[in-house]
Every structure is written in C-alpha cells, then in structure tokens.
Amino acid sequence: MKREEWTDRLVDSFLQEAVAGExxxxxxxxxxARAALRERHRVRVWAPLAAAAxxxxxxxxxxxxxxxxxxxxxxxxxxxxxxAYTVEGDAQVRRxxxxxxxxxxxxxxxxxxxxxxMRPGSTAVIAGRENAEEIFLTGGEVECEVEGRKDRLFSxxxxxxxxxxxxxxxTVQLTGEENDMNAKTMVVKVIVGxxxxxxxxxSPSVLHxxxxxxxxRRRPGLGTERPAIQDxxxxxxxxxxxCSLQERALKAQRxxxxxxxxxxxxxxxxxxxxxxxxxxxxxELNDHPDYGDLKQAREAVAAEFQKLTARLRRGRRExxxxxxxxxxxxxxxxxxxxxxxxxxADAVPELAGLKKKTQDALIAFLTxxxxxxxxxxxxxxxxxxxxxxxxxxxxxxxxxxxxxxxQREADK
Amino acid sequence: MGEDGRPPRAARVDHGTLEMLVTEHQAExxxxxxxxxxxxxxxxxxxxxxxxxxxxxASPPSLTDVPRRGAWLRGIARHLLLRHWExxxxxxxxxxxxxxxxAEQVWTDTFPGGEDGVLYVEALRLCVxxxxxxxxxxxxxxxxxxKSRSEMAAAFSMSEHGVKSALQRIRARLWECVQAxxxxxxA
Numbered sequence: 001m002k003r004e005e006w007t008d009r010l011v012d013s014f015l016q017e018a019v020a021g022e023x024x025x026x027x028x029x030x031x032x033a034r035a036a037l038r039e040r041h042r043v044r045v046w047a048p049l050a051a052a053a054x055x056x057x058x059x060x061x062x063x064x065x066x067x068x069x070x071x072x073x074x075x076x077x078x079x080x081x082x083x084a085y086t087v088e089g090d091a092q093v094r095r096x097x098x099x100x101x102x103x104x105x106x107x108x109x110x111x112x113x114x115x116x117x118m119r120p121g122s123t124a125v126i127a128g129r130e131n132a133e134e135i136f137l138t139g140g141e142v143e144c145e146v147e148g149r150k151d152r153l154f155s156x157x158x159x160x161x162x163x164x165x166x167x168x169x170x171t172v173q174l175t176g177e178e179n180d181m182n183a184k185t186m187v188v189k190v191i192v193g194x195x196x197x198x199x200x201x202x203s204p205s206v207l208h209x210x211x212x213x214x215x216x217r218r219r220p221g222l223g224t225e226r227p228a229i230q231d232x233x234x235x236x237x238x239x240x241x242x243c244s245l246q247e248r249a250l251k252a253q254r255x256x257x258x259x260x261x262x263x264x265x266x267x268x269x270x271x272x273x274x275x276x277x278x279x280x281x282x283x284e285l286n287d288h289p290d291y292g293d294l295k296q297a298r299e300a301v302a303a304e305f306q307k308l309t310a311r312l313r314r315g316r317r318e319x320x321x322x323x324x325x326x327x328x329x330x331x332x333x334x335x336x337x338x339x340x341x342x343x344x345a346d347a348v349p350e351l352a353g354l355k356k357k358t359q360d361a362l363i364a365f366l367t368x369x370x371x372x373x374x375x376x377x378x379x380x381x382x383x384x385x386x387x388x389x390x391x392x393x394x395x396x397x398x399x400x401x402x403x404x405x406x407q408r409e410a411d412k
Numbered sequence: 413m414g415e416d417g418r419p420p421r422a423a424r425v426d427h428g429t430l431e432m433l434v435t436e437h438q439a440e441x442x443x444x445x446x447x448x449x450x451x452x453x454x455x456x457x458x459x460x461x462x463x464x465x466x467x468x469x470a471s472p473p474s475l476t477d478v479p480r481r482g483a484w485l486r487g488i489a490r491h492l493l494l495r496h497w498e499x500x501x502x503x504x505x506x507x508x509x510x511x512x513x514x515a516e517q518v519w520t521d522t523f524p525g526g527e528d529g530v531l532y533v534e535a536l537r538l539c540v541x542x543x544x545x546x547x548x549x550x551x552x553x554x555x556x557x558x559k560s561r562s563e564m565a566a567a568f569s570m571s572e573h574g575v576k577s578a579l580q581r582i583r584a585r586l587w588e589c590v591q592a593x594x595x596x597x598x599a
Contacts, residue, residue, distance in 0.1 A: 006515050077429050104534075
C-alpha cells in the first residue's frame, strides 16, 4: 500500500468516529482487573514450585542475598492524561504543565492513585511531588477520586483555598470572572470520605460525604436540600421525597457521630496541629519576597484581563472572536505564574520544609479521624443504610425519567 | 545513558505504571489498530491484549517520553494484529510487516507529539460540517447508515466505481482541511 492509500485509510477510520460515533471506550477497569487476575493465577501456579525452591535457597547460602543488578525498584508513575485536552508550551504532560479542556472532558492520573476528571472548559496546573500530588485549578471544575493510603496526600489548590484529602471522592468547581479573585467562588462537594479545606483568612474546615461548601463571595456554608413532600404529586415523586427525608435524618445522625469524633482528644489535637502547621506555612509563603513579586505580576495580568474584558463588553461580538488568542495568552500567563508560585514553595528549603510539615500534619489528622470513624459500628451501619438509600433513589430517579420520556412521547 | 549507550529503560510495568499507560494510551491504540484495519470489537480486544502483554513482562523504553512510549505500545499492538490475521483462515489479510511499517510512518508523521488523535477527530467533525450537502449525504450513507457501495450507487445514481472515487475525493479534501485546521489551531 502506498502512502496516499494509508492517509485515505486514516481519514476513513477517523470518520467512523467523527460521523458514526464509534469511539474508544474507557477500558481501564477491565484491563486492571484482568492484570490482577493474571497475577493471582501466576502466584497459584508457582506456589508449589516456590515451596520446593525454598529448600534450595536455604542450602544455597548467603550469596543469594547479594543485590542483583537486574532487579529494579518499582518506578513512581509520572503524570498521565487522556481525553480531550491541550497542554500549553511543549505539549508534555508533566509537573508544571498547564492542562486545558475545551468542549470535552479529560482524565488525569497522578502518582497512580489520584484520578482527576477535568470537566469541559477547565484549566489546571500539575504541581505536587511524589506521594503528595497536587493540582492548581485556575478555572472550571474537577472531580477527583483518590485511593486511600496512610502516607499519600492529594490536594486541589485554587486561589481561594486548598482542598486536601487522604482518600475520597469529591468535586471542586471554580466559578466567576476569569482572573478576578474577588468575584470567584469555589464550591467543594464531597461524594465519599472527608476533605479538609484550608483558605487564607479563614480557619480550616472539614467537609464530610454528602456535604457541599462554598468559599469566596459567599460565606462558607453547607448546601441545603429540601425534600418537598407536600409538592409531590405522583406516587414516584412522593416516594422520592420520602427517601430524601429519610436520607436527611440518617445524614444528621452521621453528622452527629462525626462531630463527636472531632471532639475526641486525640483527633482534636491532630486537627489543631494541622491547622497550626497550615497557618505557619501560608504566613511564611506570603511573606517571602519572591512570592510577593510573582503575586504582583499575576495581579498585573489579572488587571490586563479585566481591562480587555471591559473593552470587549462595549464592543461587538466579532471582537471577542478576534481577541480569543489574547485571552488564551493571558490565561496561560496567569497559570504559568501560579505554577511558578507553586514551584517556589518547593524550591525554597524553609518553605518546602513547612509545606511538608503541613502535609504530614494533615495526613496525621485525616488518618486519625478516619480510624476513629471506622471503629464506630453505628457510623458504619449508617453508611450502609445511606448506600442502600442511594440505590433506591437512583432507581426511583430512573423510573421518573422513564415516566417523563413516555409522557413526552405521548404528548408528541 | 546506559552502559550500552542507549537511554536507560524503565523498570518492569507494575500496577501503577500499567494504569498510567492505559490512561494515557488506550484511545491512541484503539484509533491506531482501527486505522490498520481492525473493527470496533477487535480494536477493543487488541487494546486490552496490548496492555496485558506489557504487564510484568516488559520494560517500557522510557516513562517520561510520551512519543517513544506510544511507539513501543503501537509496536506490540501491530505484532498482535499480525498474529491475529495469521490465524484468520476465512478472511486472510494480505498486509505484511513491511506494509505495517509504512502505516506506522504515516501515523507518526500525523501525530509527531504522540497525540491520541482526539483533536484530529474534533477537527474532522468541523471539516465534515463545512462540506457541500451532497458530500455530507454520501458520508452519512457510508459511515452512519453503513450502506454498501452498491446501495449507494443506486441511491446516488452512480456506478459503484464512481462511488468509490467520490468517497476517496471527499476523504482527500477532508485530510487537507484537517491539516490546515490543526496548523491554524497550533499557531
């Protein structure tokens, strides 16, 4: 086959996706499950032979202890990304890279344990270090799933605060005017587990599963969900509202246990230590002259951005199109400066030390807190009941959607 | 550099590395094997088999160099595809390893940075929207409705050969359009 024939074939295969929608599916779970199965099988097959070999090893003497050249340590996985995204600069997904999504979603995998789904229209900088992975979200929304392990931390930083976790699932959404910190709002929603939010000028807060907190223009607070049982008309709507009521009651009970655990002497001491470490770190960081310079430069970019926005607001729609590149440049510059601010914290030994202390104190607190919660039987029961309830709710929701669809078709 | 003058290879693929490789390269591999001629089901199978072949049994050339990592995985996928074709008794495919190397060259020229092709698909979608009505209709018959060449010939009052040539011309125009669009976006 000639080159032209291969280019024709390339377009042909891509058309199957672009026109017919035959797109690649996410097979991560299946592949990992099959890999795990293979490994188990391998162990089973080799087990009897290994037992026999053990005798040989004992007789072989100490030389078998000698370190072998061919045995290599496990490598810490570098950042990886998939889906619809672009990378500013040299297009390499690595620490310091600015990742942007436009119309589609992208997935990031950091350190092999933090899975981040970037929603369309989001921008994030990959920061952090081994076992303390971190992203800086400058706009948009991310959903994070973090595998729980004692010595690993994951954080999402925004201009309004930092969300840190040991193991959980949560979303962070940054809304409001681009590059205008005062007009921005950060919404954190916890799906599973516990997260800690540290923000400058406010004391650190803990959010639990099912809770939602807002930082920025509005004061931090939990989201409310009103089950309107009196407004329910159909039996399904009534069942849904009843479930919501029950869910709220269970969550209130769980909240009570969580509050009690937070009062526990050991947990309270760990939390206090974590808050003190975070305050010390942020104060030192803000007082550093280089950090101040970068902050100033970033504020200048923000001012430029606002000027451009104000000018364009008065202009025509076509002007927006023309200035798209200008906007993109400013956004990238802003993210780059933020990246430098993040790197600074790791480059200056005193700051890096304080940052590590903050992270360690946070891990100690969250681990202790989770341990105490796990030891509470009633808390575990409530979790199971809430899970069951969530299953019913989703079933009712499916039926309601189906009912509405049937109704729409009948109306047509 | 290693003792043999080559860049050092990474350690064997463990669970964490496997997940990183899957996340980063599964879409690219799926599109690649489909480009080589696999259908959707076979492409998904081959993607799985490629990653499983790397697990515990192979050392990637580098974990930080995305294009090299991609080329290594594509090599494994190509090998698996050739083996699959060799086993196919009913529909033997005549492509050999040399033809597949040429295919690889076109792929690396199109995606020099190790991209997974998603931006290409997006650009292609936009280019299709810009095509004349009749071309779009033909693309819809061929790709969405999966009509055969003879069915298309009847619908468009053309010969089968005419349909083949027309589709080739459309694809050539789309190729140029996508190249231009990606160049523009890159700038």
